[in-house]
Amino acid sequence: MVLSDDEIKRLFRIRKTVMQMLKDRGYFVGDFEITMTKAQFISKYGENMKREDLVINKTKRNDNSDQESELLVNVKEHSLVPEHQVLTNEEKKTLLQRYTVKETQLPRIQVSDPIARYYGLKRGQVVKIIRPSETAGRYVTYRYVV
Structure with missing residues (x-):
């Protein structure tokens, strides 16, 4: 299933917001993950991306608790x-x-x-x-x- 341009744009914006939020909450997030362009996003995940392909796994900075x-x-x-x-x-x-x-x-x-x-x-x-x-x-x- 090919996503529409609007759906890709929506997922791109959601991912960017989540990355900014994670960085603000003290997780390791590279600046390149926040400044990624829509074209770079499509290049990384493809035009046939699925939501489950967009899983984000981050570690918290200065987390002294041993989870x-x-x-x-x-x-x-x-x-x-x-x-x-x-x-x-x-x-x-x-x-x-x-x-x-x-x-x-x-x-x-x-x-x-x-x-x-x-x-x-x-x-x-x-x-x-x-x-x-x-x-x-x-x-x-x-x-x-x-």
Whole structure:
């Protein structure tokens, strides 16, 4: 499938914006990637380019955190970490109506919490946490991602 000139122009502009954004956020991006002309873009990716051909893989500058170390242990499998279930928007709405509370009245979980990072939680989502309980069998609580 041959892309129209408008579609190629659109993808070219999107890629340029993404490169500028990545550079501003501290990723290694060469100036040539930002100053690339449309002709150079077409020469690199061809006129029959597909979106999946435009994958961008960049490394962050001055990133002191070892991202691999986060993956050495599956935090979800740790014995002290209870079961977590991410609620859908509909389940969240039902929960808030059932208990007549606002989402901000729920206990909170930081977006940087290891479990929140594991599930890729975003601010505003709600997670259901199910803990074993000696007296009740199980204890359910909800956390609002901030």
